[in-house]
Amino acid sequence: MIEEILEYNKKFVEEKKYEQYKTSKYPDKKIAILSCMDTRLTELLPAALGIKNGDVKIIKNAGGVVTHPFGSVVRSLLVAIFELGVNEIMVIGHTDCGVQHINSDMMIEHMIKRGVSHKSIEIMKYCGIDFENWLSGFENVETSVYETVKFLKEHPLMPKDVGIAGYVMDSVTGELNAIENC
Numbered sequence: 001m002i003e004e005i006l007e008y009n010k011k012f013v014e015e016k017k018y019e020q021y022k023t024s025k026y027p028d029k030k031i032a033i034l035s036c037m038d039t040r041l042t043e044l045l046p047a048a049l050g051i052k053n054g055d056v057k058i059i060k061n062a063g064g065v066v067t068h069p070f071g072s073v074v075r076s077l078l079v080a081i082f083e084l085g086v087n088e089i090m091v092i093g094h095t096d097c098g099v100q101h102i103n104s105d106m107m108i109e110h111m112i113k114r115g116v117s118h119k120s121i122e123i124m125k126y127c128g129i130d131f132e133n134w135l136s137g138f139e140n141v142e143t144s145v146y147e148t149v150k151f152l153k154e155h156p157l158m159p160k161d162v163g164i165a166g167y168v169m170d171s172v173t174g175e176l177n178a179i180e181n182c
Contacts, residue, residue, distance in 0.1 A: 023054025025084060032057040032080040034073060034148070035092040036064040036099070040171045045092065048174025057086060063099030064092060065148050067134060074155060081162055088163040089152060091182075093145040094171045102137035141168050142179055149182040 012018065035045060037060040046052065057080045059073055066073050080086040108121060108131060125131065138144040145166040152164050166179035 021053045027054070027056050027080070027084060027086060029055045030086055031055075031088045031090060032059060032077055032086045033090045033092055034059045034061075034064050034066075034077070035169075036060060036094055036097055037062055038094060038098065038171065041094060041169070044171070044174050045169065048169065048176065057084065063097060063137060063144065064094075065099075065138070065144060066151050069151075069155065074152075074157075077152070078157055081159065087161070089165075091145050091148045091152070091164070091166045092169050092176070093141040093148075093167070094169045095141065096171050097137075097141055099137040100141060101139065102135070104131040104133075104135040107131075107135040145179050146182055149179070 029051065033045075033049075033056055035041060035058065041060075045058075057076075059076045059080075061067075061073060068074070077086075077089060111121065112118065121131075145168060149164050149166040152158055158164075164182070166182035167176045168179065169176050
């Protein structure tokens with residue numbers, strides 16, 4: 001499959017199809033969106049929000065959540081704010097999320113079945129990796145979005161003038177619903 005993608009890429013560049021996507025690194029709408037990596041949102045999220053290439057910074061991960069106060073999500077948001085001019089953040093969860101209801105025990109079991117050794121897992125635990133928090137999902141998407149927004153608003157490096165709000169997108173229709181009290 002990777003070979004097919006690389007072949008397509010070669011033709012894409014040769015035919016200069018990239019020209020329609022040219023823009024700068026600075027988001028035109030000065031917004032960053034933290035959302036889930038779900039494949040249903042790849043085209044649905046921008047289409048449902050009326051955004052195009054160059055409009056916003058989109059940070060995606062499993063569940064659209066922050067798992068560490070100084071991890072890659074917070075780092076990306078801080079770069080977007082301090083270096084690229086972002087002044088608003090939208091946290092967008094979605095219905096029927098694959099991260100919902102996962103748990104660390106199940107994830108570890110899958111790892112072992114795929115060849116990750118018990119020893120590797122034990123070493124990680126010994127080094128302080130909290131699998132329970134790191135690999136667990138959430139029970140309720142609205143609560144997850146609310147907690148992520150709250151976390152970002154309270155982060156010691158987050159400027160107070162950055163607007164942060166939470167939403168849940170219907171993963172079929174693209175309808176966006178605001179999370180109250182965010």
